[in-house]
Amino acid sequence: MGMEVDTNEPAVELTEAENELYDRQIRLWGLESQKRLRTARILIAGLSGLGAEITKNIILSGVNSVKLLDDKPVTEADFCSQFLAARESLGSNRAEASLLRARALNPMVDISADTQSLKEKTSEFFADFDVVVVSGETNEELLRVDNICRELGVKFYATDVWGMFGFYFASLQKHKYVEDLVKYIPKASTKPNEKTKYELSSTPVQREMEYPGYSTWLNLETSSRSFQRKLKKSGPGLLLLNVLQKFRSTHKRDPSYKTREADLELLRGIRDDQVPNSSLADEALGVLFAQISPAVAIVGGVVAQEVIKVVTKLEAPHRNLFVFDPQTCAGYIENIEAN
Incomplete structure (x- = not known):
């Protein structure tokens, strides 16, 4: 607002x-x-x-x-x-x-x-x-x-x-911020019957937006309709995030090159358990090691x-x-x- x-x-x-x-x-x-x-x-x-x-x-x-x-x-x-x-x-x-x-x-x-x-x-x-x-x-x-x-x-x-x-x-x-409100306004003309010309006018306006807590992401259950809708809309990125966070919480570490094959199997297992028959391909799980x-x-x-x-x-x-x-x-x- x-x-x-x-x-x-x-x-x-x-x-x-x-x-x-x-x-x-x-x-x-x-x-x-x-x-x-x-x-x-x-x-x-x-x-x-x-x-x-x-x-x-x-x-x-x-x-x-x-x-x-x-x-x-x-x-x-x-x-x-x-x-x-x-x-x-x-x-x-x-x-x-x-x-x-x-x-x-x-x-x-x-x-x-x-x-x-x-x-x-x-x-x-x-x-x-x-x-x-x-x-x-x-x-x-x-x-x-x-x-x-x-x-x-x-x-x-x-x-x-x-x-x-x-x-x-x-x-x-609740975060307050300022953004420029840009409008086209007609320029004053001194010539009769001249076509109206417009110029950009920028006015700073303060707004406020509510940002919910991290719990909203955790509450988005993989079995929920809203999660499934988001997966269909934007692809498997949210599922991949869910799988990686589940891996970290379960195994108290991240996937490692040293145990690559075993960790890929664990990742596939979590994926299939979270969303069976998902569009998250095995290839996407192969680029998740180190940073x-x-x-x-x-x-x-x-x-x-x-x-x-x-x-x-x-x-x-x-x-x-x-x-x-x-x-x-x-x-x-x-x-x-x-x-």
Whole structure:
């Protein structure tokens, strides 16, 4: 719905160095938006290749602070796409291994690492952030964190990449944003009987949109008519996401190259159990190992872009489930509604 635009600017001034560094961004989306970024505190939990890509883009935008949280070590599989962790960091903590290169991207952003498990973090921890982005966790943990964030009024993104497949879910509660209302208006004419000419007029309008919680995705049962309708409409992407999340929750890990054939059999079993005779082909299950750089660049780029939208309050963030399909090399948005 439309409403009067909130003109209250953040109570912060950019330094001369910041104005110079972010000059192109300021000309792109305005000084007020850059000030909003300047005060934003972001948590990125899960420093896989996807986490690294999101981190890079968020840091370059000029936020106030980024906390990198991960209790896992750097593995050989990370080097498929985790460009913030150096080769010699193999075996060390992923968050700490990402600090040096992350800080080099933008010295004006406060970047820190936390090596504690996300599961050990309580409500008090999440209250320190404006946006929380989580990858590499089970549905149970994603739901727990989202519920905490919704109670605190913190924006939440769940995201992940498996091989060439990826997704994100945006849980933004009631989100206010500004978009330009564009109209054609007639130009004044000084000549009689002249054909009317029109020009574009752009007026900023504030709107508000409700974004349901992560539970809406979990409640979309595979046997439900709505899930079947969505599968028929958009293809097997939602089923593939469902299968991968079921695999992670059941086996407490992701599909691995080391056990490729056995894991493919497990994936096929979950697929057939969830939706018998589905259109999800065996070939689609063969590209789900490690995190491949092109998919990470796309999904991570979109997530970071959406976080920047949320912070700057410019334009409507996508609502609310994004899926990147490796079969078509295209991403699409599904609107998942609360029951």
